[in-house]
Amino acid sequence: MDPAAMKMLAVGLAAGLGFLGPGLGIGIIGYSAMQALGRNPEARGTIMTNMILVTAFAEAIGIYALIVAIILAMVA
Amino acid sequence: MSQLGCSTRILVIAIIIVLILTLVSFITGAIGSKLVQIEALRSLSVSSPHVELPAEPVTKPLFSLGPLGEFYINNTYIASWLTIIVLVGFFYVATRKAKIIPGRLQSLAEGIVETLLNFVEDAAGKENGRRFFPIVATIFLFVIMNAYLALLPFFGPGIVRTEHEEVLASTSGVVASVKVEEGARVEEGEVIYILDTGEEVEAPINGAVEALLPVGASVTAGESVVTVKNQWPLFRSANTDLNMPLAFALMAVIFVEYWGMRALGTTRYLTTVFFNFASLFRSLGQLFRGKVRDAFGGLVTGIIEVFVGFLELLSHGVRIISFTFRLFGNMTAGEILLLVVVFLVPWIVAIPFYGLELLIGFVQALIFAGLTLVFAIIAVTPHGEEEHT
Numbered sequence A: 001m002d003p004a005a006m007k008m009l010a011v012g013l014a015a016g017l018g019f020l021g022p023g024l025g026i027g028i029i030g031y032s033a034m035q036a037l038g039r040n041p042e043a044r045g046t047i048m049t050n051m052i053l054v055t056a057f058a059e060a061i062g063i064y065a066l067i068v069a070i071i072l073a074m075v076a
Numbered sequence B: 001m002s003q004l005g006c007s008t009r010i011l012v013i014a015i016i017i018v019l020i021l022t023l024v025s026f027i028t029g030a031i032g033s034k035l036v037q038i039e040a041l042r043s044l045s046v047s048s049p050h051v052e053l054p055a056e057p058v059t060k061p062l063f064s065l066g067p068l069g070e071f072y073i074n075n076t077y078i079a080s081w082l083t084i085i086v087l088v089g090f091f092y093v094a095t096r097k098a099k100i101i102p103g104r105l106q107s108l109a110e111g112i113v114e115t116l117l118n119f120v121e122d123a124a125g126k127e128n129g130r131r132f133f134p135i136v137a138t139i140f141l142f143v144i145m146n147a148y149l150a151l152l153p154f155f156g157p158g159i160v161r162t163e164h165e166e167v168l169a170s171t172s173g174v175v176a177s178v179k180v181e182e183g184a185r186v187e188e189g190e191v192i193y194i195l196d197t198g199e200e201v202e203a204p205i206n207g208a209v210e211a212l213l214p215v216g217a218s219v220t221a222g223e224s225v226v227t228v229k230n231q232w233p234l235f236r237s238a239n240t241d242l243n244m245p246l247a248f249a250l251m252a253v254i255f256v257e258y259w260g261m262r263a264l265g266t267t268r269y270l271t272t273v274f275f276n277f278a279s280l281f282r283s284l285g286q287l288f289r290g291k292v293r294d295a296f297g298g299l300v301t302g303i304i305e306v307f308v309g310f311l312e313l314l315s316h317g318v319r320i321i322s323f324t325f326r327l328f329g330n331m332t333a334g335e336i337l338l339l340v341v342v343f344l345v346p347w348i349v350a351i352p353f354y355g356l357e358l359l360i361g362f363v364q365a366l367i368f369a370g371l372t373l374v375f376a377i378i379a380v381t382p383h384g385e386e387e388h389t
Helices: A003-039 A041-075 B008-027 B030-036 B039-044 B075-094 B104-124 B126-149 B243-264 B266-274 B277-288 B292-344 B351-380
Strands: B160-168 B173-178 B191-195 B200-202 B207-210 B224-233
Touching: A003 A041, A041 B292, A041 B351, B008 B030, B030 B292, B075 B104, B075 B126, B075 B243, B104 B126, B104 B351, B126 B243, B126 B292, B126 B351, B191 B224, B243 B266, B243 B292, B243 B351, B266 B277, B266 B292, B277 B292, B292 B351
Parallel strands: none
Antiparallel strands: B160 B224, B173 B191, B191 B200, B207 B224
């Protein structure tokens, strides 16, 4: 397999597989936030703040995968 | 229909005009021109996006910093100075003749500051809030202004600096083969022509190739055979340079540690957060004093606490990397997204992506400032020590 094709494959796999985890993670966070909000609508401020906070962590992992893919595509 | 402010007919006409403009913009882009195949409609099309991750220099190297390399002014550096001028200028003009009953500009500035202060104080309490406020608010305002100013038309490929380099032939000859196409990008040192004397003509800089000679053209020594043209933007969002998010992250982490040490005392902060040997030493002391049964449970807990302390130290270090790459990755991905989308579907259909970029800029600024705040609050609250009986 020639190197150019291997590189394209690597970029696609790195980006695609790397986004699976954070996507699922953010979905789970949203699910639990909705459940908590349903049980206790008064605590809306706390729940939403913490949801955004944890979503930021999960999103960062996706960004790491994107960085790897960009470096593979542009620099390597 | 009275809430609309115009009659139904005008609304329908406006929607039809917007739809026609959208269709026009779709057709003249890269996707549309492949579908419709009319060459005359390429007026709105943008050149193929070329993305470079490191920031491009605007000036020649100014002075050398020894082993750190050379210092030159980058386009992201100029953009960050522009952000500083905009922010400082806005707040200076808004509060120049401050009145008790504020005018519009002053009340805008007051609203911004008060919203940020409420955000910080709601999370941290009154006294800590005032202490954390300058750093958290500066991070938020600087990051969001960097991100929003980058959406203005003169940023990015709006104003470009061009670098022409003419390649002169060193000997005479006839062009035997041409290795690249007209307009293709070449790297520095890549071979462009091979002359019949066997000599190769290389590209001196990275860039796009122009004015290629065809096969069989004769060249004389000292004549220009090809031009390599490199274009890069004059302004570029400061958040897309890796150094700027790194600077923010270092500042945030150093200040969090500083506040923790100020609030709890340096030795107490270090020994309860990172180096939790207290519990281990206590149970070792119990062991040597003969209370073996209590000591075993305490030993296990002590070793676990030491381990947790080292993990905490590691996680504080990883925060720097995580802060940097979160901001850098989001902003660079957004810039690449805008470049590619404007290439594919220019003008109106690219507007939702600008909206996405607005949202992402705001969210990333909020997350950076908010995470700094949260880590600071965690750092200044004393860890509850468990009482062993």
